[in-house]
Amino acid sequence: xxxxxxxxxxxxxxxxxxxxxxxxGCGDYHVLLSLTRMLAASGTPPEQVAVIxxxxxxxxxxxxxxCYGFHGVHGRSLALAAGLKVARPDLTxxxxxxxxxxxxxxxxxxxxxxxxxxxITYVVMDNQVYGMTKGQPSPTTDPEWDSALAPGGTGIRxxxxxxxxxxxxxxxxxxxxxxxxxxxxxxxxxxxxHPGFSFVQVMSPCVTFRPEQAAWKDAVHPAPVExxxxxxxxxxxxxxxxxxxxxxxxxxxxxxxxxHSGAEPVPLSALERSFAL
Amino acid sequence: xxxxxxxxxxxxxxxxxxxxxxxxALRIEEDAEERYLALADQxxxxxxxxxxxxxxxxxxxxAEHAREIxxxxxxMALPEIKPWDFxxxxxxxxxxxxxxxxxxxxxxxxxxxxxxxxxxxxxxxFQRIVEVARDPEMRRxxxxxxxxxxxxxRLVRAEIxxxxxxxxxxxxxxxxxxxxxxxx
Ligand SMILES: Cc1ncc(C[n+]2csc(CCOP(=O)(O)OP(=O)(O)O)c2C)c(N)n1
Ligand code: SF4
Numbered sequence: 526x527x528x529x530x531x532x533x534x535x536x537x538x539x540x541x542x543x544x545x546x547x548x549x550g551c552g553d554y555h556v557l558l559s560l561t562r563m564l565a566a567s568g569t570p571p572e573q574v575a576v577i578x579x580x581x582x583x584x585x586x587x588x589x590x591x592c593y594g595f596h597g598v599h600g601r602s603l604a605l606a607a608g609l610k611v612a613r614p615d616l617t618x619x620x621x622x623x624x625x626x627x628x629x630x631x632x633x634x635x636x637x638x639x640x641x642x643x644x645i646t647y648v649v650m651d652n653q654v655y656g657m658t659k660g661q662p663s664p665t666t667d668p669e670w671d672s673a674l675a676p677g678g679t680g681i682r683x684x685x686x687x688x689x690x691x692x693x694x695x696x697x698x699x700x701x702x703x704x705x706x707x708x709x710x711x712x713x714x715x716x717x718x719h720p721g722f723s724f725v726q727v728m729s730p731c732v733t734f735r736p737e738q739a740a741w742k743d744a745v746h747p748a749p750v751e752x753x754x755x756x757x758x759x760x761x762x763x764x765x766x767x768x769x770x771x772x773x774x775x776x777x778x779x780x781x782x783x784x785h786s787g788a789e790p791v792p793l794s795a796l797e798r799s800f801a802l
Numbered sequence: 803x804x805x806x807x808x809x810x811x812x813x814x815x816x817x818x819x820x821x822x823x824x825x826x827a828l829r830i831e832e833d834a835e836e837r838y839l840a841l842a843d844q845x846x847x848x849x850x851x852x853x854x855x856x857x858x859x860x861x862x863x864x865a866e867h868a869r870e871i872x873x874x875x876x877x878m879a880l881p882e883i884k885p886w887d888f889x890x891x892x893x894x895x896x897x898x899x900x901x902x903x904x905x906x907x908x909x910x911x912x913x914x915x916x917x918x919x920x921x922x923x924x925x926x927x928f929q930r931i932v933e934v935a936r937d938p939e940m941r942r943x944x945x946x947x948x949x950x951x952x953x954x955x956r957l958v959r960a961e962i963x964x965x966x967x968x969x970x971x972x973x974x975x976x977x978x979x980x981x982x983x984x985x986x
Contacts, residue, residue: 536885537836544843544844544846544847545843545847546847547844548848549844549848549905549908550902550903550905552902554901558901562885563885566884566885704902705893706894707886707888710885711885714886732902732905739902742902
């Protein structure tokens with residue numbers, strides 16, 4: 526994303542006419558605000574931004590912006606976004622997802638998007654539950670969460686998205702909290718400006734199925750140390766923190782994926798000949 | 803969100819010039835208007851018409867305050883400030899009602915309570931600037947803003963005092979046919 530000095534834009538210039546249907550109190554309202562404030566601060570014209578999502582409450586977000594958008598198939602937002610960015614490298618491509626969309630059904634795409642290091646930004650609104658389908662545990666749900674749909678808890682070790690992103694090659698890793706929309710806007714802005722695949726886990730409470738997440742606002746705190754450029758060190762820090770460190774945690778410098786290898790493309794007819802029986 | 807913004811008043815001390823103060827004052831009103839409009843939309847979507855009307859009424863007032871500030875600063879150039887560089891830290895501007903504090907079943911008393919908290923935060927913000935301002939002109943502006951916020955606090959309190967002990971919507975709440983967090 527380039528910084529666009531003029532004309533001056535307001536956050537509301539990036540909102541569509543569609544009114545969100547999220548539950549009042551949902552953290553995703555704040556994420557929408559962070560997104561539009563971030564875009565206004567960068568000055569990027571809405572038509573140069575594509576917001577791509579999958580399925581879930583969180584994934585409704587493209588409809589609420591007036592950027593280009595694609596509300597895709599469940600779990601496939603990263604595949605869509607990768608294709609778009611390769612075809613239109615001039616666009617700022619933001620992928621907005623949930624922990625179910627991104628880490629369950631979309632988990633495999635997550636690994637390979639990190640590996641490829643295409644220049645896109647992946648924001649996951651993590652509420653540790655499937656909100657849209659009424660409260661099933663997600664990969665990031667803690668094993669003891671006792672609920673009507675998982676009595677006694679799942680007993681399954683939670684997925685560690687930030688560590689998995691680091692191990693898979695993501696070039697920028699950060700954690701944000703939806704209740705701090707200006708800080709979240711700053712972090713997403715930095716993620717967008719950083720070359721390669723940037724991953725931001727935004728802790729975004731689901732007031733309806735996880736009302737106890739209201740306590741997150743008192744639990745979060747700024748990460749006590751500066752971001753590192755060493756993925757092993759970043760991973761160790763994340764695995765031993767309390768899960769509430771907010772800020773940029775890792776900035777890497779891996780080469781960004783370039784679809785143009787420099788080699789001459791092989792004509793289709795030559796390929797066909799090589800497969801002829 | 804009151805607690806999240808306890809430092810906002812302390813951070814106000816970082817504002818050093820009149821144009822910076824006006825940029826903050828204007829953003830406070832613009833953010834508050836935007837928030838009330840968003841909350842009114844939420845309440846409409848969830849069929850709570852009475853609270854939608856109330857939030858829309860507050861939005862109109864905040865828009866009016868923003869207009870007055872723009873008029874009074876006539877021609878003065880304000881600094882460009884990124885959302886994350888305003889002097890309210892990680893949190894939001896002080897007069898914005900907390901998104902996470904609303905519920906679709908909320909009643910007038912709860913809505914006015916949130917508005918009161920928002921006005922009180924804005925008052926504390928400007929009072930802090932009055933305390934620490936070294937530039938007399940800046941102090942004068944901050945005193946005016948603080949006086950206006952004090953008046954808003956008084957008005958919202960007066961509205962709350964007018965409410966009957968129970969606002970009559972409790973029955974409606976109890977009869978909510980589709981409670982969102984009903985354990986199965
Ligand atoms: C292929 C497919 N499988 C399952 C579903 C049902 N489904 C819809 S949303 C969802 C989970 C969404 O969870 P998350 O991404 O965490 O979003 P939230 O609603 O919590 O924001 C599921 C399983 C679907 N829509 N499509
Ligand atoms: S169910 Fe949860 S995630 Fe979905 S809109 Fe409601 S609060 Fe948000």
